[in-house]
Amino acid sequence: MKFRKERLDRGIKARCEDIFALSSYREISYLLFPRVLPVALLLILPLLQGVIGLYWEKVLMITCMISLLALSWDLMASVGLISLGQALFFGAGAYITGYLNYAFKLPPIITIPLGTVGGALFSTLLLLPVLRLRGVYFAIVTLTFPLLLARFIETTKILGGTEGISALSPLPNVWVELYVPVFALLICLFGFRRLINEDYGLVLQGIRDNDRAVMSGAINIYWYKAQAVFIAGVAGAFAGAFMTHYYRFVGMPAFAMDYSILPLTAAVLGGVGTFAGPTIGAFILMPLSESLRAVGTLRVVFYSAILIICVVGLPEGIFRYIRRKYHQFERMVDVG
Amino acid sequence: MLPSIIVYGLVNSVILALTAIGFSLTFGISGVANFAYGAFYIFSGFLVWMLLNYLKFPLLLAIIVTIGVVGLLGFVTYWVILLRVRGIPLSEVIATFALGVGILELFRWMGFVTYEFTLPYLKKGMIMIAGVPLDYQRLFIVGIGLALVLFLYYFTHYTRIGLAFRGIAQNERTAISLGIKSDLTAALSLAFGSAMGAVAAIVILPLGIISINTGYEVLLIAVAVGIVGGLESVPGILVASLILGYAQIITGTYFKPEWMTVVYLAAIVLVLAIKPSGLFGKFKELEERV
Numbered sequence: 019m020k021f022r023k024e025r026l027d028r029g030i031k032a033r034c035e036d037i038f039a040l041s042s043y044r045e046i047s048y049l050l051f052p053r054v055l056p057v058a059l060l061l062i063l064p065l066l067q068g069v070i071g072l073y074w075e076k077v078l079m080i081t082c083m084i085s086l087l088a089l090s091w092d093l094m095a096s097v098g099l100i101s102l103g104q105a106l107f108f109g110a111g112a113y114i115t116g117y118l119n120y121a122f123k124l125p126p127i128i129t130i131p132l133g134t135v136g137g138a139l140f141s142t143l144l145l146l147p148v149l150r151l152r153g154v155y156f157a158i159v160t161l162t163f164p165l166l167l168a169r170f171i172e173t174t175k176i177l178g179g180t181e182g183i184s185a186l187s188p189l190p191n192v193w194v195e196l197y198v199p200v201f202a203l204l205i206c207l208f209g210f211r212r213l214i215n216e217d218y219g220l221v222l223q224g225i226r227d228n229d230r231a232v233m234s235g236a237i238n239i240y241w242y243k244a245q246a247v248f249i250a251g252v253a254g255a256f257a258g259a260f261m262t263h264y265y266r267f268v269g270m271p272a273f274a275m276d277y278s279i280l281p282l283t284a285a286v287l288g289g290v291g292t293f294a295g296p297t298i299g300a301f302i303l304m305p306l307s308e309s310l311r312a313v314g315t316l317r318v319v320f321y322s323a324i325l326i327i328c329v330v331g332l333p334e335g336i337f338r339y340i341r342r343k344y345h346q347f348e349r350m351v352d353v354g
Numbered sequence: 355m356l357p358s359i360i361v362y363g364l365v366n367s368v369i370l371a372l373t374a375i376g377f378s379l380t381f382g383i384s385g386v387a388n389f390a391y392g393a394f395y396i397f398s399g400f401l402v403w404m405l406l407n408y409l410k411f412p413l414l415l416a417i418i419v420t421i422g423v424v425g426l427l428g429f430v431t432y433w434v435i436l437l438r439v440r441g442i443p444l445s446e447v448i449a450t451f452a453l454g455v456g457i458l459e460l461f462r463w464m465g466f467v468t469y470e471f472t473l474p475y476l477k478k479g480m481i482m483i484a485g486v487p488l489d490y491q492r493l494f495i496v497g498i499g500l501a502l503v504l505f506l507y508y509f510t511h512y513t514r515i516g517l518a519f520r521g522i523a524q525n526e527r528t529a530i531s532l533g534i535k536s537d538l539t540a541a542l543s544l545a546f547g548s549a550m551g552a553v554a555a556i557v558i559l560p561l562g563i564i565s566i567n568t569g570y571e572v573l574l575i576a577v578a579v580g581i582v583g584g585l586e587s588v589p590g591i592l593v594a595s596l597i598l599g600y601a602q603i604i605t606g607t608y609f610k611p612e613w614m615t616v617v618y619l620a621a622i623v624l625v626l627a628i629k630p631s632g633l634f635g636k637f638k639e640l641e642e643r644v
Contacts, residue, residue, distance in 0.1 A: 153443045154387045166619045316463040322456030329445045
């Protein structure tokens with residue numbers, strides 16, 4: 019007796035595939051449940067300060083920031099640009115925000131948007147000559163940029179050099195600290211999911227799958243790549259800009275390896291190319307890594323191990339696995 | 355000043371070439387960008403140090419053991435990790451990158467961050483060349499660099515494994531049809547690349563302390579040299595090393611030593627903007643790079 023596992027779509031999935039075919043609350047809730055649940059959780063969690071404590075609320079905030087970086091990584095990956103240096107966006111946003119606040123005494127409500135757009139613009143301009151590269155070559159160069167920029171700041175002693183810039187304006191109150199990241203994450207997550215399914219997103223995915231075919235359609239792929247990098251940069255630079263005012267400090271750690279490898283690990287763990295996956299990945303990874311804070315830099319070793327295991331053993335990612343379980347049922351079929 | 359620039363520029367160029375050549379060799383043959391290269395480099399340094407200080411090995415034995423162990427490490431890396439993700443560049447990059455970061459940060463956690471971690475000079479003392487003092491270690495680096503390039507040329511042109519390397523690099527399918535094992539060759543290329551990194555580490559690291567951050571910097575050098583020269587071309591690596599090496603020394607002499615690392619960034623951006631396949635990179639230009 020030999021068995022084979024058979025996977026079949028649930029009937030309700032087939033009926034719910036197009037939104038106009040919904041005919042009952044059951045079908046509506048089948049579609050809405052996986053979307054509303056995380057949104058509701060994210061919106062409620064900051065209210066539970068009394069229950070889970072301010073420390074874990076801060077972890078929630080940092081998790082949202084890492085999710086933003088992971089989403090920005092995933093958007094770039096959707097265009098076929100594999101980045102090993104997400105810290106570039108983070109650092110650029112952080113430094114511009116910090117400098118504006120330090121030099122011109124602008125309040126956070128002005129510096130954060132300026133830092134976000136400015137950081138994204140700066141990173142895009144820096145990556146512009148590199149956009150002609152594909153695959154491994156692009157990855158190699160992105161890895162070097164944050165390292166080189168950190169060295170540049172260290173050696174030229176601009177922007178505070180190794181000391182960094184401290185005593186920046188704080189954020190107004192704890193509600194801003196918690197809800198701004200949550201809303202930024204939700205906007206980014208659902209925005210990117212929508213974007214990638216529009217015609218515009220199809221062009222981006224086309225560039226990933228076969229850039230030559232897209233070129234032959236008389237589309238300037240470099241212009242599209244630059245736009246995608248800018249959009250991804252906005253998400254990444256916002257994280258940097260926000261964290262600068264949260265820490266009230268900006269320095270060379272903004273270009274640290276953590277901000278490159280954490281988003282990458284989150285995205286690979288959750289499932290590349292799904293946007294929801296990297297978010298889930300970040301929400302698994304960050305609390306886990308917080309509880310491992312005691313072991314110090316061994317945490318990075320731990321991320322690396324997860325990364326290797328996921329790349330080799332679970333290439334589809336957690337999100338795709340969960341989605342399959344939700345939409346399909348499995349049974350064993352006798353194949354003689 | 356001019357003789358000093360010429361001599362130290364040459365030394366610096368050879369250091370860059372030695373650092374980059376292992377990475378480039380692996381990439382040129384198997385197409386695997388070994389992002390764990392920098393970590394292997396630092397691992398070699400620490401391994402020699404540990405063998406010398408904990409197990410009291412004589413220097414020569416420690417060096418030979420280290421080169422062997424690091425080569426084996428490269429081989430095992432391919433066989434255990436990369437074999438499963440071969441042909442998916444994203445996964446290859448992420449897996450080796452993660453391995454590299456993991457090794458480096460493990461050493462950081464184990465406390466290998468103080469100033470006591472230095473390797474001994476192979477021979478102390480110095481000589482004068484055209485009025486410029488030059489210590490034996492730097493002279494030795496130039497010698498080893500030249501020897502390694504000559505060995506590489508001999509190896510890839512006159513030995514069976516070397517010819518198999520070139521066969522796989524030129525056309526993998528044809529090579530397979532002639533009985534060359536693709537996976538074995540790729541694993542060997544990773545082993546050779548790593549062992550060359552170990553050789554580079556053993557001769558270069560005595561000039562300073564072994565620091566974790568050097569691991570990332572080595573990767574940076576390998577990449578910068580590879581991009582300027584063309585990643586898969588040995589002449590390209592040599593010429594690019596000369597250009598970058600002298601550019602750095604000139605920058606260091608006439609401007610400030612701190613600006614020396616900025617040369618990499620400038621060179622990468624310039625070359626990518628003007629000739630993205632590198633000065634000597636010819637093949638793979640259309641299909642993979644641009």
